[in-house]
Amino acid sequence: MSMQSQYSKLGKGARWHLKLDPQGRPYFAGRRQMTRVIWGLIGLVTLSSPLVMAFVLDGGEQIFYAIVSVCLSLFCLVFLGVRQHLVFDKEQGVLREMRSWWGLRAREHQRVPLGETRVVVAPIAALSEGCQLELLEHRYTIGSAAETRQLAALLRDGYGVQAMDRVAAWPETRPLADDSQQESEVSSQPSQPKQPEQEKQQKRPQASATASISADMRYQSLWDQAVLLKLAIPLPVLALIGFVLAWVRS
Amino acid sequence: MAFGHWKSTSPVRATLSFGRWAWVMGLPLLVVVVPLVLFGGLELQFPLIMGWAMAGTLAWHAFFCRHRLVVDWDKGTLCHSIRSIYTIARMEVPLARLAGFCVTNSVTEVRGYDLMVVLTDGQRICLFKRGGLREMEERGQQLAEFCRVSYARECR
Numbered sequence: 001m002s003m004q005s006q007y008s009k010l011g012k013g014a015r016w017h018l019k020l021d022p023q024g025r026p027y028f029a030g031r032r033q034m035t036r037v038i039w040g041l042i043g044l045v046t047l048s049s050p051l052v053m054a055f056v057l058d059g060g061e062q063i064f065y066a067i068v069s070v071c072l073s074l075f076c077l078v079f080l081g082v083r084q085h086l087v088f089d090k091e092q093g094v095l096r097e098m099r100s101w102w103g104l105r106a107r108e109h110q111r112v113p114l115g116e117t118r119v120v121v122a123p124i125a126a127l128s129e130g131c132q133l134e135l136l137e138h139r140y141t142i143g144s145a146a147e148t149r150q151l152a153a154l155l156r157d158g159y160g161v162q163a164m165d166r167v168a169a170w171p172e173t174r175p176l177a178d179d180s181q182q183e184s185e186v187s188s189q190p191s192q193p194k195q196p197e198q199e200k201q202q203k204r205p206q207a208s209a210t211a212s213i214s215a216d217m218r219y220q221s222l223w224d225q226a227v228l229l230k231l232a233i234p235l236p237v238l239a240l241i242g243f244v245l246a247w248v249r250s
Numbered sequence: 251m252a253f254g255h256w257k258s259t260s261p262v263r264a265t266l267s268f269g270r271w272a273w274v275m276g277l278p279l280l281v282v283v284v285p286l287v288l289f290g291g292l293e294l295q296f297p298l299i300m301g302w303a304m305a306g307t308l309a310w311h312a313f314f315c316r317h318r319l320v321v322d323w324d325k326g327t328l329c330h331s332i333r334s335i336y337t338i339a340r341m342e343v344p345l346a347r348l349a350g351f352c353v354t355n356s357v358t359e360v361r362g363y364d365l366m367v368v369l370t371d372g373q374r375i376c377l378f379k380r381g382g383l384r385e386m387e388e389r390g391q392q393l394a395e396f397c398r399v400s401y402a403r404e405c406r
Binding site: 122123125126127128129131139145167168169170171216218219220221222223225226227230231232233234235236238239241242243245246247249250 | 299332339369371
């Protein structure tokens with residue numbers, strides 16, 4: 001299967017982060033590019049008001065705002081142009097970090113052999129669901145665990161990087177299981193767990209009995225349960241009692 | 251010193267409770283609320299009655315509100331609840347489904363850390379929000395030890 005057809009099967013989050021360059025090689029945009037471009041966008045928003053002022057006002061104020069907007073647009077030009085691409089180069093078997101500015105001054109900043117590169121399917125711990133792909137020091141929010149695993153499997157099968165999984169047996173990082181092998185691995189896991197896990201299993205016999213009842217239930221955190229609204233329940237009740245008491249008195 | 255009050259009387263049950271001293275705040279409120287009813291100070295004025303009701307609500311919660319996290323091996327559950335005579339919020343997870351506890355960066359606060367519980371299917375539930383790193387770590391390790399699961403830090 002060609003890279004193009006495999007690429008089109010990926011999830012939306014994966015296609016947002018993993019792009020194909022004109023030669024058909026996939027690349028990720030680096031962390032440096034993302035933060036610089038965001039600064040550039042913030043600069044663009046700030047630029048809008050001095051730009052309007054430079055046209056609307058006249059005299060010394062116009063000159064002041066013209067100078068400000070020129071400085072800001074230079075800032076935006078510099079920051080929006082930063083490019084840092086992590087290119088998966090299959091021919092040379094390396095992950096290349098390319099840096100450039102609006103495509104100019106392109107140079108290779110770093111190269112890592114693909115076999116030594118690790119992509120890790122990791123949970124986004126602060127959210128109740130959702131996974132990210134970790135590559136070197138970069139992180140990419142991909143979507144569900146299945147979509148992230150699909151992307152990691154594509155990179156492993158097509159480019160020979162080491163695909164790891166920290167979601168399946170959190171907090172351990174294990175090699176990513178194949179889709180076809182996943183079911184058999186799940187069934188074989190209880191027979192050969194690591195030593196500390198086995199102890200844990202033995203320590204809690206009653207707990208495992210209750211687990212089968214609610215195998216895939218979703219739980220809602222306390223703080224998503226409209227706590228403040230429910231705390232206010234006595235208020236209307238007490239207000240009503242107050243009105244009745246005052247009315248009876250008068 | 252970590253937040254909350256940890257109490258474990260037996261090896262199968264531990265409680266982490268919050269707001270144990272809130273009733274102290276309820277006492278002065280009671281001084282305002284009760285005499286108004288008893289001695290007829292409550293006149294038919296909207297602001298007065300609403301103020302009285304607000305003070306009454308605050309006093310109610312100061313005396314009765316219980317926020318606690320209970321780990322019970324007999325029932326086999328981790329129960330996080332807020333009650334104030336009636337149930338305000340409640341979440342109960344079977345202990346067998348826990349994969350571990352982790353401390354992570356808060357989404358909304360730069361130097362805030364959240365304590366999350368991770369389930370075996372990858373689901374994460376927030377237990378405590380926006381605390382200091384050290385106190386969150388301490389509580390997380392304590393809870394993980396009592397629940398016999400792993401603890402990890404998932405910080406950026």
